[in-house]
Amino acid sequence: MTSKDVQxxxxxAVAVVRLTRPAKRNALSDGxxxxxxxxxxxxxxxxxxxxxxxxxEHFCAGLDLSELKExxxxxxxxxxxxxxxxxxxxxxxxxxxxxxxxGAVVGGGLELASACHIRVADESTFYALPEGSRGIFVGGGGxxxxxxxxxAARMVDMMLTGRVYNAQDGEKIGLAQxxxxxxxxxxKAMELAKRVATNAPLTNYALMHALPxxxxxxxxxxxxxxxxxxxxxxxxxxxKSRVKDFLEGRASKVKKA
Ligand code: 1HE
Numbered sequence: 389m390t391s392k393d394v395q396x397x398x399x400x401a402v403a404v405v406r407l408t409r410p411a412k413r414n415a416l417s418d419g420x421x422x423x424x425x426x427x428x429x430x431x432x433x434x435x436x437x438x439x440x441x442x443x444x445e446h447f448c449a450g451l452d453l454s455e456l457k458e459x460x461x462x463x464x465x466x467x468x469x470x471x472x473x474x475x476x477x478x479x480x481x482x483x484x485x486x487x488x489x490x491g492a493v494v495g496g497g498l499e500l501a502s503a504c505h506i507r508v509a510d511e512s513t514f515y516a517l518p519e520g521s522r523g524i525f526v527g528g529g530g531x532x533x534x535x536x537x538x539x540a541a542r543m544v545d546m547m548l549t550g551r552v553y554n555a556q557d558g559e560k561i562g563l564a565q566x567x568x569x570x571x572x573x574x575x576k577a578m579e580l581a582k583r584v585a586t587n588a589p590l591t592n593y594a595l596m597h598a599l600p601x602x603x604x605x606x607x608x609x610x611x612x613x614x615x616x617x618x619x620x621x622x623x624x625x626x627x628k629s630r631v632k633d634f635l636e637g638r639a640s641k642v643k644k645a
Contacts, residue, residue, distance in 0.1 A: 450495025
């Protein structure tokens with residue numbers, strides 16, 4: 389499954405998917421984006437959490453601009469749909485994905501990070517959507533996912549003016565949930581992934597597959613979907629044994645932050 393530009397390592401229940409094209413700042417060629425899709429679709433069943441990392445000084449420089457060709461409207465649409473399928477394989481894949489961000493998280497790199505469930509950024513991280521200045525538009529699902537993280541107004545500003553957010557401001561506006569010292573994003577992402585991997589698989593499934601859809605539903609439909617998901621999750625034997633463990637003093641308590 390490992391290819392020249394994207395590699396897979398398995399550490400017990402945690403998989404590490406790493407973009408390994410640092411000479412080109414992990415720019416996403418068609419081959420690379422297809423390899424990411426295949427890797428997520430063929431992930432071993434034992435994997436319970438995934439860390440997405442980029443080798444070198446930058447997480448990802450976005451679309452490989454050297455492959456940007458004159459495409460007619462139909463071919464352009466199919467190219468964008470190919471990205472959509474790959475990033476859906478990340479978002480709705482086998483396990484929650486924690487992105488370890490550093491350096492440039494730009495263009496399609498931000499679209500890829502937005503498809504992940506948790507983003508951990510170190511202090512070197514910066515975010516931009518240079519599509520505006522390249523005369524193009526987002527095409528990897530960014531128009532759907534990025535406004536849900538930061539609001540449409542901020543995304544419009546980033547694309548119209550070329551605004552770059554640094555790591556601190558990016559965390560404040562919701563581009564990342566965690567901000568950590570430079571050079572520690574991968575370690576923090578691994579720590580979180582190991583914790584995520586201990587959850588009941590059905591709970592993680594509900595968070596990945598039901599919650600984002602419930603959030604998009606009108607309230608009355610959302611309440612019903614929530615009730616159905618809650619009923620399915622709590623009827624699983626694992627939920628019953630976890631609750632019993634707590635009631636009998638064997639499970640950890642919630643500690644004050
Ligand atoms: C690339 C790319 C790329 C670097 N495609 N080759 N994305 C962008 O518009 C961002 C373009 N890249 C940059 O602004 C900078 O490269 C970085 C800020 C990311 C990094 O800067 P730096 O100084 O560390 O590296 P560099 O010297 O600019 O780049 C090193 C090499 O990577 C160089 O190639 P070389 O053969 O001269 O060594 C660069 O040409 C190459 N490189 N980024 C191709 N993106 C689904 S639609 C999504 C639409 C988009 O993503 S548009 C935004 C594209």
